[in-house]
Amino acid sequence: MTASEAPARLRAASYIEDHGRFRGLFGWIFSTDHKRIGILYLVSTLFFFFVGMSLGFLMRLQMLSPHGELFKNADYYNALFTLHGVIMIFLFIIPAVPGSLGNFFMPIMIGAKDVAFPRLNLLSWWLYVTGAVIALASLFGSGLPDTGWTFYAPYSLRTHADIPMAVFGVFVLGFSSILTGINFITTMHRMRAPGMGWFQMPLFPWALYATSWVQVLATPVLGITMLLIFVERIFHVGIFNPAMGGDPLLYQHLFWMYSHPAVYIMILPAMGLISEMIPTFAHRTIFGYTAIVWSSMGIALLGSLVWAHHMFTSGLSDAAATVFSLLTFLVAVPSAIKVFNWTATLYKGSIALEPPMLYALSFIFLFSVGGLTGLILGALALNVMLHDTYFVVAHFHYVIFGGAAFAFFGALHYWLPKMFGRMYNRSAAYIGWALLFTGFNLLYFTMFVLGVMGMPRRYAFYLPRFQTPHVIATVGSWIMIAGILVVFTNLIVSVFKGEKAGENPWGGVTLEWQIPSPPPTENFLEPPTIPEKAYDFEGAFAS
């Protein structure tokens, strides 16, 4: 591109050079620039990913032998799975994609200078950090957390662990999530560049739009539930405590009323990322743009109506269970629409198997496995057999790790050259992916088998007949972690030492590829040219 050599463009300081009012670290943690806040989220959520991963590594080590390889005391294992869950869910996967890539790219992709409320955006990050500190401070309270990440009553009302601190942390984290949602919805309503209609918006912003509504409407329900646990513990009122007339089942209802839609807070932005990567590397307009948009909204809506499928064995009425099972089957439809559209985009495309594309294709495969096993769990009869077994663990990790996190890692390979202007080593990226993919399947597919064999989840010790698959899964975890280390070493090295990546290394056609890498503070030095429709590769190549 000749435009990139124009002197005016070279003179504009990138967001990395332009530190704003403060210097050094303060220039980052007090910046209201959406790109700097995106980097803050990226660093902090990845930090917690590595903490969560280390805890998972220890859990797998414990499972190496039936009597516990690490601890003979189940309390430590209880603390491990509780922390692994809380950290991975609330501190990593919920904020990761919207907070980092959403903050960084959504305004650019709709041609805006920033989000609608930049200071609120910074507040969201600070609330995230505050919530994280409070939640982790519970570790040093009266006892190790042992409730699992779901804080089910009545146990959470009885345990010695410092539950009030932990749930208050989660409440603060929820607040952060709500504010991000409000910010993003307002941004997309009000800040789209002239000429960027709703249906010209790329699919990642659309996915964030759907996600944000779920964040705004579902998170408060978790907030109030956590708050109720808090006041029950502190002031001894009785809301969920059966000793005082309360109904613990209502806790589960309220908890899942948020926490099931939360699964879609995790997966929807990831689906948006896939919708960005697939057309770029197939060099072809996305198939069924409108269907993908509406399926995002459909998932957001239907996903809010299926929460009780987590409670089929809790004593729901048959009628309720049947309705929730049916709705669960329905929610598979919009997800399948997306999968078919991505696959159709590949058809007759000119596919470049660059590292991000490998992740995108892995996503389709792994997410399909996760989604279809979700249908198995959604079927009432099978659910009774598989409930609380490793099958659930495997299903969840296929959807959230194989789905959301793979899309996130792929998008890091896709966008890191834009964010920092430097390209990573591709061979290392391929090796990292291969290890990650192999280890992942070895680890989690084995868990499906374990689940069907009858291995219950959250047990620190198990019967000797489960040992062989447990050993296989643990070895898988080592391969997977090796892959993750290769992937992130490669990415981190590239940020500092990589070759210059140029403005548009992949030939993308969305707006972020029209601006320099790394982007200037103002994002657009001249008003962006808005394509007639998103992903117009024919138009882009013709010109």
Next chain:
Amino acid sequence: MSDVAAEAVRAGHAHEEHRDYEGAKLGMWLFLFSECMLFGGLFVLYAMYRADHPRAFSAGGGHMDALLGVANTLVLLTGSFAVASSITALQRGRRKLAMGLVGTTILTGVAFMIVKAVEWSGHIRQGYFPHSHLLQGKPGEQLFFSLYYVMTGLHGVHVIAGIAVLTAALVLMARGKVTQEHFVFLENAALYWHLVDIIWIFLLPLFYLAA
């Protein structure tokens, strides 16, 4: 709509400070939706428990002083009227009047909290609180009073937050930051106050008129 958005983006490019009246209002409404969901969880609990224990909830309502509840409702409604009028006053350039009206709303908020404190201490003195001797072995009334304290308590926290936001609006008006042209902060503060008001209007029949 898109023209306004376009102008907002252009204005954002031209000036350091980005002002978007519609956007600020939209953001506030979204926040109010999330507040509705927050209280919504509690209303769901109330509905379920009342369906389980209709008699106990009726008995619980009998311990409430409906007169105080209705008086407090009138206090809140007066405040809402005052803050709504203050926006019109500010739009017409009558800053002093607008500030007086916001001050009135703040006072009604304080009065509401005082009445609430009197009520709560009365209940507690009489022995109506969770775990008290009077409520031993009466699960339905335990739940009624647990919900009463949690719901009116959370509402009270919102009243305090509303007072804080209105005080901030008052300060900004005094400093000339909230003016005849840029009044969205006051408008959003008033929206928040109305939400607090509306939630109370639901709490009144659910607790005070439940007998």
